[in-house]
Amino acid sequence: MDNNNNNGGTTPTTTTTTTTTSTTTTKRVAKLCELCKVQRPVLKRPKTGQMICKECFYQIFEDEIHNTIISNNLFQRGDRVAIGASGGKDSTVLAEIMTTLNKRHDYGLDLFLLSIDEGITGYRDDSLETVKRNQQQYQIPLKILSYKELYNWTMDEIVAEIGLKNNCTFCGVFRRQALDRGAVLLGANKIVTGHNADDIAETVLMNLLRxxxxxxxxxxxxxxxxxxxxxxxxxxxxxxxxxxxxxxxxKKLDYFTTECIYAPNAYRGHARDFLKDLEAVRPSIIIDIIQSAENFHFRDEIKMPVQRNCNLCGYICSNEICMACDFLKNLNSGKAKYALNSNSLKNYNKSSNNNNDNGTTIPDTTPTNISAIGFDHPLQQQQQQQQQSSSTTSNS
Amino acid sequence: MKVKIEMTGGLEILFKNQKNHTYEFKDRDTMPLRELVVWMRDTQIQERPELFVEDSTVRPGILVLINDADWELDGGIEYIVEDGDTLSFISTLHGG
Structure with missing residues (x-):
């Protein structure tokens, strides 16, 4: 895996004459890592444009995350930290990094893996197998908590009930609360998630556009x-x-890559494609968006909702009843399909109990339905509702 | 020339659900990567080819490695593929 074309097996019929570097082709100029000046680079860093070798990459990647943890004071010694683990790339790397840094820098954390089983056949059941292998590898306790246990509904059953519109909204509200409840069951006092810079830049864009x-x-x-x-x-x-x-x-980490079978996630998909196109032109765009958003100033009169506890389940929220309980009430009474297009989602939009980290859990559905799921500007909401009955056009 | 292709991160679904592929071009010693990628799109993908190639380059969001190194170190889509090369395509577009 070092050097030029020695990929074993296949016989290199051409070139490979005595002096390998004498071939004056434009490629394979013997570049060296810009950090150690010794090894062959394997990666061009999107943030800085530096070309670096594998060892320097591991080092700088881990150090930067360590610095983020330290400079933001994310943990205290003795914290019990639940790692939200889906089996996907981000959370798998997060589990690896958290165990590595916890040991290397002696953070003194108790780490746990926490997975939510939404009950999606052929998707989550497979990815949970990945998480179980991670548990073996990192030797940290794993808790799997299912929607079925918590809400007595699986996502498969919910989709059968309400169809493929708005199902991601249900799932997002339920997952957020499920992570919190799972963490409580583990006795954890903190949760970490694998949301990365790209996810956050995407969410900034989406929230801006909405x-x-x-x-x-x-x-x-x-x-x-x-x-x-x-x-x-x-x-x-x-x-x-x-x-x-x-x-x-x-590092040959074992992660799971199938897309959720129920997620159309059109709006986020557009934001992601847009961002990836921009990134191809100027890779720093992602960190630039984050930096811009960190420097936004908001007027004071934009009031943030007051926190309280749900009358039914006690979960922290900003209404009398939290969104999960509200959705459940509708599901259990068979009204969910109808209710989702009316009150629940409007309240959901106004409420801030969801705290929706970066929004990955609250995707929209189809473009025609954006106003129905209530991501409009609050002031325009009533106005748009009137229009909505007549216009069901796409996202032009 | 013979090249090895590795598809991961969900891309394998487009390529007959197989991670590893070997392509042989008997009449060629080298081939521009752009040409190879378009050939792959036109002959190896059954459906949704736009998920692999966009504007005659690899769709943004798919990482490419040439012999285990970032393709950006080797000119990206302008790279000239040689006999014995291994190309890895990794989608980053799936959920994490």
Whole structure:
């Protein structure tokens, strides 16, 4: 895996004459790592453009995350930290990094893996197998908590009930609360998630485009939910997805890559494609968006909702009843399909109990339905509802 | 020339659900990567080719490694593929 074309097996019929470097082709100029000046580079860093070798990459990747953790004071010695683990690339690398840094820098943390089983056949059941292998590898306890246990509904059953519209909204609300409840069961006092710089930049864009000021304000925070008992943080806030994937690839980490079978996620998909196109032109764009958003100033009169506890389940929220309980009430009474297009989602939009880290859990559905799921500007909401009945056009 | 291709990160679904592929071009010693990628799109993908190639380059969000190193170190899509090369395509577009 070093050097030029020695990929074993296949016989290199051409070239490979005595002096390998004498071939004056434009490629394979013997570049050296810009950091150690010794090894062959394997990666061009999107953040800086530096070309670096594998060892220097591991070092700088891990050091940067360590610095993020330290400079943002994410943990205290003795913290019990639940790692939200889906089996996907980000959370798999997060589990690896958290165990590595905890040992190397003696953070003194108790780490746990926490997975939510939404009950999606052929998707989550497979990815949970990956998490179980991670548990073996890192030797940290794993808790799997299912929607079925918590809510008595699986996502498969919910989709059968309400169809493929708005199902991601249900799932997002349920998952957020499920992570909190799972963490409580583990006796954890903090949660970390694998949201990376690309995810956050994407969410900033989406919230900006929707005029969702409260979320635009929140989504850039490295720690959310600190007003409740369980702060959540994002150690990968400044970490590029490219580097996370490269890290997983070079370290041969075992992760799961199937897309959720129910997620159309059209709006986020557009934001992601747009961002990736821009990144191809100027890779620093992702960190630039984050930096811009960190420097936004919001007027004071944009009031943030007051926190209280749900009358039914006690979960922290800003209404009498939390969104999960509200959704459940509708599901259990068979009204969910109808109710989702009316009150619940409007309340959901106004409420801020969801704290929706970076929004990955609250995707929209089809473009025609954007206003129905209530991401409009609050002031325009009534107005748009009137229009909505007549117009069901696409996202032009 | 013979090249090895590795598809991961969910991309394998587009390529007959297989991670590893070997392509042989008997009449060629080298081939521009752009040409190879377009050939792969046109002959190896059954459906949704736009998920692999966009504007005659690899779709942004798919990482490419040439012999285990970032393709950006070797000119990206302008690279000239040689006999014995291994190309890895890794999608980053799936959920994490």
């Amino acid at each position: 005029g969702d000021i409260p979320r635009l304000q929140r989504c850039i925070n490295i720690v959310t939910g600190s007003e409740g008992a369980l702060p959540r943080s994002k150690p990968f806030k400044y970490t590029y997805q490219k580097e996370i994937v490269m890290y997983a690839y070079f």
